[in-house]
Amino acid sequence: MSALDDLKRDLTKLRDxxxxxxxxxxxxxxxxxxxxxxxxxxxxxxxxxxxxxxxxTAALQNLGNELRHAYQRLKKAL
Structure with a gap:
């Protein structure tokens, strides 16, 4: 499993x-x-x-990190 696959899995959980x-x-x-x-x-x-x-790949990593921070920010705000 690639780092992007791991990132996608983590983001899916945070998103949900x-x-x-x-x-x-x-x-x-x-x-x-x-x-x-x-x-x-x-x-x-x-x-x-x-x-x-x-x-x-680098651009997707950056976008994934941005998404992670946004989902975490949303969770903390609510």
Whole structure:
């Protein structure tokens, strides 16, 4: 299993946890959720391309880390 696969698995868990909390949260949290979901969809779409080159892999790692921080921020805010 690659590092990106591990990252995707971790992000899926964080996403599921945050999704439940956002459902019960404020409008501000719901807006941030929508913004993060756009990035999540991009990440999931691009994960399969990580074998295309180091630049794409680095960009996906950065996006994955950004998603991780956003989901953690959402969980803490609620």
């Amino acid at each position: 946890e945050a999704k439940v909390q956002v459902h019960l949260g404020t409008m501000e949290a719901k807006q941030e959720w929508e913004d993060v979901e756009t990035k999540w969809k991009h990440f999931v779409t691009q994960v399969g391309l990580h074998r295309s080159g180091a630049d794409i």
